[in-house]
Amino acid sequence: MKNSKIRQHPSIILHECLRLMFLVLFFLIGLLQENSQTNAETFFGPSDMLAWVFCFGIFIVLAVIAIWRYFVWKRTFIMITDDAFVYDKRTRIFKKKVSLRLEQISTVNLQATILNRCFDTYTVKLDINSSVTADNTDFKLVLKKEVAHFLQREIAAARQKATEFDEAVGGTLLCDLQKQSNTPVLRFGLGYIVRHSLVATSLGTIIAFGVVLAGVSVPFLEFSQLVISLMLAVGIPATLILSVVFIIVRDIFRYYGFTVSREKGNLSVTFGLITRRSYRLSIDKVNALVIRQGVLGRISGMYYIEMLNVGMGEEKENISPIFCLCVNKFYLEWVIKTMVPEFADTLEFVKPPKKALLPQMVKGFIWFFIIGIVLVLSFVALGETVVMMVGLPLLLLIWVAVSYAAYRAKGIATNDRLLLIATGVLSRRIIIVPFAKVQKIKVIKGPVGRIVGVRRGVISILATAINQNNPTGYFMPETFEKIVAKTKADLGGF
């Protein structure tokens, strides 16, 4: 297999035409359903004829695309050499040849959808460790299972060599772990998945699902007084329960068989019932860990972990780069120490100074001011001055409480290797970044911050857009000077 030209599996043509095929099918079903409701005389009426012509047009387009894809498939090859992955597309119009060093590939994601299972193939997604393409998959291939596994093995071996070189040069914590021969494996059963669904799902998601469900079911109801009363009494709780059930079922399909394993310097994360995803990545390509706690998680003392690496997670399909499902604090520490000891350390958070409360409150005041103006105008228009007299102090109280909670929620912890940033009032987020992975630091001095002598910062890392910039909150200038000095010194990177 090595050094020989390999074609992708022909089913890639089907993969690429599938969406359009669904569109045609959807349209056809709609058309047939409409026709079945009308009588036979109007079956070929002028509007139906137009629809059939349109459908035929799409079919022709589909055929042209399929033929074009066939030629692309026929003239596209991949090659795996000793140290490189070569992608060579030579159609008459487009020519593309990419040669990529194997150790440059940050993540190999093997995905088995139903279509893949029918043809005994994998959809292989390769991601390069680059910020330019961090939000997209760099290469998406459809390969026979044995070829996909071969590619995964070769990339893992190349990365192993690269980290062995790092060991010789730097001698880091990772290398100690690489010498260990045991392979820690973490498996999450069905109970853990259900618990994760219940604890990790935010209240906003449940309400959003509820609104969608209610929106779907409301048109089928007749609005008598009784129905409205019933909806309020039974409908709202029932919709919320249904939403929770829906989320649990979705997560069972998504995270079924969630397994994390580590073999020397490589991590594997596998999950999914219908679409099975299998990520394999080198630990030196992990840029940060994010420990998250939703509202329910904070009440029940549960945490889950995400791993920031180019290629983990699927933003388009709303799948977060999850690394460990919901666990308690004791187990969380165990998981980090066992699976990713490079990110493990006991650190004390430095809280913001008391004078940081003022800029925090001024920041919140902008929202308070806007909402306050809208409220005053609305109440004056409605003539509800009494409600306004109660509403405004309540809003003031909320502003003070939220600002104080936001101030209290911030925290920074550092040692020679790691930087931890804690944020979030209701949902807590702690990001653990090795100084060696900090790409850029921005320190901002605002007008209020200048008066009281505090700054706020933004720490940038290599990740998808949503996780790239991590704000810190207001701290003393010395805190940021320490972060800058440690980043420049690049102590203990791995």
Added chain:
Amino acid sequence: MKLKLNRVSKKAIVNMLITSAAVALVINLIALTVWFALIRPEMPQKLVQCIYFLVVAFLDIILFISPFIRYPRYRYSIDDVSIVKKEGIIFVSTEIAPIERVHQITVKRGPIDNLTGLAKVVATTAGGEIVIRFLELEVAFELANSLAGTIKGIVKEQANDHEKQ
């Protein structure tokens, strides 16, 4: 920790003023369109008209004053370890990136830069860009070359270590 930061070229004020003039032109055109389309026929009250004029005039004044505040605050520093840029009018931000993280250096010139004989150096890291604007063309190329040299040195050092292994 006090950083020694360099000032950019004095031509930067002219560059900023031209940019401000262009922005002011767009704002005034939009303001005029809104005036003729909405405010004049719909709201004949003198107070609304006065507030509208004051807001537009205030924006224009701010645009023309801002270069004189922005220029003295715009500083940069490049050494063997890091790139630092400081800028801002109300919110002053300092951006710092270690040289080792920079993977691309570009010298760019826009139409206003061409007019004033200036250029900008864009240092790209995996976590975003640091753009140092308003540099004399020779200074920009000198900086870019020196940065490229430093990065090349780091890569070469790593490659030598690899070969020794």
